Amino acid sequence: MMLFGFSPAEWQAILLSLKVALVATCVSLPLGIYIAYVLARRQFWGKQILNALVLLPLVLPPVVTGYVLLIVFGVHGPIGGFLKQFGVVFAFQWTGAVLAAAVMAFPLMVRAIRLSIEAVDPKLEQAASTLGASKIQVFFTITLPLMFPGVFAGAVLAFAKALGEFGATITFVASIPGQTQTIPSAIYALLQVPNQEASALRLVVISVILALAALIVSEVLAKRFERRIAQNDSARSAR
């Protein structure tokens, strides 16, 4: 089948990439919001350590992150071995690609969300509590809606990052077509074989388009969000 000039193998890589990135983003989002909230609002011992751990994949060589994942989440690893008893296996599975993508995208997601939480005025949350809202209600009716543009921007950024993840993924789950071969690993594989440049180029173009679209959406949202904060600030200075 040659839809839009893509071979079935190329389609497989594109759909798998989208699936992996989407699942990675959705699954890590609640945890990302929680960690961002804790980092933005709570004071506790070891906060700097948690912050560094979250940011670590951003500065670590991806191949190291992938190797650490392999050691920890591999079938013989401490967590991987434990999860295997329940039939959950990450190594060389598409779920492993999801895990690698989620870990690599997590710092970007948390940073964007944390900024949006810090922009929410705690005085509004206080006002909500005096009106009868419990802590959880305050979070879902005031904090979350006000930080929503930041959450969305963070999710889009994480999605774009997950789409392009290569180093950690190929180290952790290799490049198995239909299983773990995402667009970047497919491009890499195609470049190893002579006369596959056209196929590689199509995937490159698709990568660029997806990444651009995600960045533009994220930027537009960030702009809108900034305007909203600016509006709050002008209201504040007008007091």
Place this chain on the structure above:
Amino acid sequence: MTVNLSLKHRFEQFDLNVSFEAPKGLTVLFGASGSGKTTIINAIAGLLQPNHAQIKVGDTLLQDTDQGIWVPPHKRALGYIFQDSRLFPHLNVGQNLDYAGRVTGGMAARKSSVQQRSYVIDMLDIGDILKRRPATLSGGEKQRVAIGRALLASPQLILADEPLAALDAARKAEILPYFERIRDETDCPIIYVSHAASEVARLATTVVALKAGQVLRMGPALDVLADPSVMPVGVGSVGAVIEARVHAHHGDGLTELSAGGVTLYLPRLPQSLGAVVRVRLPASDVLLATCAPKDISALNTLQGQVQDIQAISDFAVLVTLKTQAGPVLARVTRRSVAALGLSVGVTCYAIAKTVAIAADDTADFT
């Protein structure tokens, strides 16, 4: 329903140590900034935890540090009106008003029936802006919505933290009557923080004057405002407040008021005959004379006896005069006191250069 409160809290600059009872009506916590007013109101709201506290609204104990009782803010049945409105920017006016009903699972909503909602909306005149977002509202509109939102939380107690401080004079005049109506039309006690003497004069039933974390004086509003010892709390604004009844509207544009048998004239007031108004006589605008003044343009003269003379600076004193209308304060020089031979018990006349409706300082009149 009354509010009983006793608080102790250590700050870096000063120690807060107050206890008072706020009866039904509007109790103003009055004092300069840094006197602990906002700390007290936030402790009542549960937004701040003092080192030591006992707070009771009616029979409900909100906090008792000795017994380890602390009711979280959302279970205190409050209506808190903040200086900065704090409307939720992502909700429109109607949704802001309904917020309390929504989060309390309709409990407050049922109590504050549809009827009460429309009553509040009518009273505050916000029916036309229900669909608008807070960002598009003027300062006065925002504050009206904030008042409505607090009222619709079915509060047992209303807290207001300098609700007019952020507004200009015109907007202040626009909001003040609503507080009068809330005070007069609900049973709910109101604790109102302010450092503006004019607001106190107009609204307060009870005044708790605070200075550096201590209660300087507390009691019925008219008594406290006429007490020279409260003066350090706001020197520039000191002045007696007198309650008077509208007696007649005259053709020359004046309204005649009667205060305990004393006649006062003011520029035409909108109030109808028989209405009770509070007028303020700023101490700095009251002259004293030892004989009844004749041939003088001032219309408002009150006879009385000197009750107290208190030094307020190297050259100035504050004289308290007991008149039929109530205490009147005059700020005069030591030299004048000596020249007139003023001492406690001496009869003299207070000539008020300005008499203004409380909180309406623009209506000065000579």
